Amino acid sequence: MNGNFEERLLSALKEEITTRRAEENMTVRTPVRHVPNRRFLGLSAAVAGVAAATTGTLILFGGAGTPAYAVDRGADGSVEVRINEFRDPGELQAELADAGVRAVVDYLPDGQTCRPSRGEPAGAGGQMRVGVGEDGKGIAFKIEKEQIGADRTLVLAITVDRAGADRPPVATSLQVVKGTVAPCEATSLPLPADSSADSSTGEGPAHHTESGGEDDGPTLNTGVG
Amino acid sequence: MRLSEDPVAFEAFYRRHVDAVMRFVVRRVSDPHLAADLTADTFLAALDSANTYRPGRGSEIGWLYGVARNVVSAHHRRVAREVRANGRVAGRRMMDDNDLVRMEERIDAERQTRRALEAMAGLPEGERAVLELVAIDQLTVTEAAAALGIGKVTARVRLHRARRALENVASPSAVYVKGEA
Numbered sequence: 001m002n003g004n005f006e007e008r009l010l011s012a013l014k015e016e017i018t019t020r021r022a023e024e025n026m027t028v029r030t031p032v033r034h035v036p037n038r039r040f041l042g043l044s045a046a047v048a049g050v051a052a053a054t055t056g057t058l059i060l061f062g063g064a065g066t067p068a069y070a071v072d073r074g075a076d077g078s079v080e081v082r083i084n085e086f087r088d089p090g091e092l093q094a095e096l097a098d099a100g101v102r103a104v105v106d107y108l109p110d111g112q113t114c115r116p117s118r119g120e121p122a123g124a125g126g127q128m129r130v131g132v133g134e135d136g137k138g139i140a141f142k143i144e145k146e147q148i149g150a151d152r153t154l155v156l157a158i159t160v161d162r163a164g165a166d167r168p169p170v171a172t173s174l175q176v177v178k179g180t181v182a183p184c185e186a187t188s189l190p191l192p193a194d195s196s197a198d199s200s201t202g203e204g205p206a207h208h209t210e211s212g213g214e215d216d217g218p219t220l221n222t223g224v225g
Numbered sequence: 226m227r228l229s230e231d232p233v234a235f236e237a238f239y240r241r242h243v244d245a246v247m248r249f250v251v252r253r254v255s256d257p258h259l260a261a262d263l264t265a266d267t268f269l270a271a272l273d274s275a276n277t278y279r280p281g282r283g284s285e286i287g288w289l290y291g292v293a294r295n296v297v298s299a300h301h302r303r304v305a306r307e308v309r310a311n312g313r314v315a316g317r318r319m320m321d322d323n324d325l326v327r328m329e330e331r332i333d334a335e336r337q338t339r340r341a342l343e344a345m346a347g348l349p350e351g352e353r354a355v356l357e358l359v360a361i362d363q364l365t366v367t368e369a370a371a372a373l374g375i376g377k378v379t380a381r382v383r384l385h386r387a388r389r390a391l392e393n394v395a396s397p398s399a400v401y402v403k404g405e406a
Contacts, residue, residue: 005261005324006243009316013239013268014232021230
């Protein structure tokens, strides 16, 4: 470790100030926290076809929380995932594996997310909708049958609200990686406005996220960066 | 106060007071890891309640000691632990071996003071609080009053009573030496 306790504490506290300010900004721009009760609210994120999915890091802000998670296998081979409480990522991972979805799940403390590049970005077939879960709790998404190919991994990094694991996540990053997935290397959570900078490095189309100013919840724009 | 919004202003504030806060803490706890946690918690609490600081009502350090006092008492009530469990700034995680040694030295240096505080344990809470801040933490009566959110006259009365009560305690000398130095 660099410096001494006092210096490290100072850095951590300054970071805390920055994070809190960022969160205040996010809160302002994510009215979803106050408007639950609609499934898949206005938030429809796009792992749409190869083009959108290739860079694959979607950062979603918002949600509202209660306990546990659920992995449901539909008759059509789809897998529906709802996470209401962000703890025991290993269990969720195992549950997803049972349902035929290879996944790497990390829950990070407030203010942190994983460094963006976790492996070779992979396209996912079809569209994946990610949104606020039923009753506005946590997050929910549906993976269609064979949407994430055999050698691909769903990589999920969720920034847990410091107020508790059952609180709405501060941020959710979702990507599909082909082949080996690098372990999560924690880094400061970028502001929504900065998130495009990480992904627009010429590797393909970038997802730019923006929480919506609409009253009915955040929206997520995916564009070509 | 811009403290909670401006990292630069906060840094200046922190550097002015970090030493005093650590001293305040090690007068009250003798576990170095806990001392690190409580130091971090005090500054976090200061960020949380920066808007309660009124420059006219007393010194910064008086206000900050008031915050530190709440943090330490909250710890004793076991509230802090839960708060910290969810927190992202945990003091003990920032300690390396060197810091541990330095913290232990601080703790040793305040051994006598902790004993003096123990001698005050029998006093009524309100009186003890004033005496602690004045005799142990070297605040003026005005600063102590601001830290505790009580009037200056009340503080003076309580201090007087506390000192008189302590005259009956076996060996209060340590308190007096500190308080009147």
